[in-house]
Amino acid sequence: ALGRDDLGRIAPGCKADLFIADLRKLHIGPVIDPILALVHEANAADIDTVLVDGRVIINNGRHTAIDHDWLLHVAEGIGVKQRAAIAARDWKRRSEPELFAPTFPEVM
Numbered sequence: 044a045l046g047r048d049d050l051g052r053i054a055p056g057c058k059a060d061l062f063i064a065d066l067r068k069l070h071i072g073p074v075i076d077p078i079l080a081l082v083h084e085a086n087a088a089d090i091d092t093v094l095v096d097g098r099v100i101i102n103n104g105r106h107t108a109i110d111h112d113w114l115l116h117v118a119e120g121i122g123v124k125q126r127a128a129i130a131a132r133d134w135k136r137r138s139e140p141e142l143f144a145p146t147f148p149e150v151m
Contacts, residue, residue, distance in 0.1 A: 059094070060096045062101075070084065088103065091104055126143055
């Protein structure tokens with residue numbers, strides 16, 4: 044349709060974006076139609092591999108260009124700052140531990 048030989052097929056020198064999803068999971072159930080299962084039942088955690096223009100972007104469910112440990116560390120730091128900011132603006136003047144009480148109290 045576009046008149047380009049490098050699109051629409053999987054071959055050396057051709058541009059291709061591909062993904063591999065694992066549809067053999069209990070939350071998906073029996074797969075009669077893989078497209079319907081992918082659209083209606085699968086989620087991001089079911090994506091195993093993603094290739095963009097021949098480069099592996101996701102491998103074993105993890106982004107290959109992201110330091111996951113560093114990103115989690117940054118996200119946790121942002122969460123700490125957000126909790127403090129929320130407590131500082133609480134109209135009932137509740138403390139951070141009151142607003143964000145742990146599910147289980149610390150034993151030690």
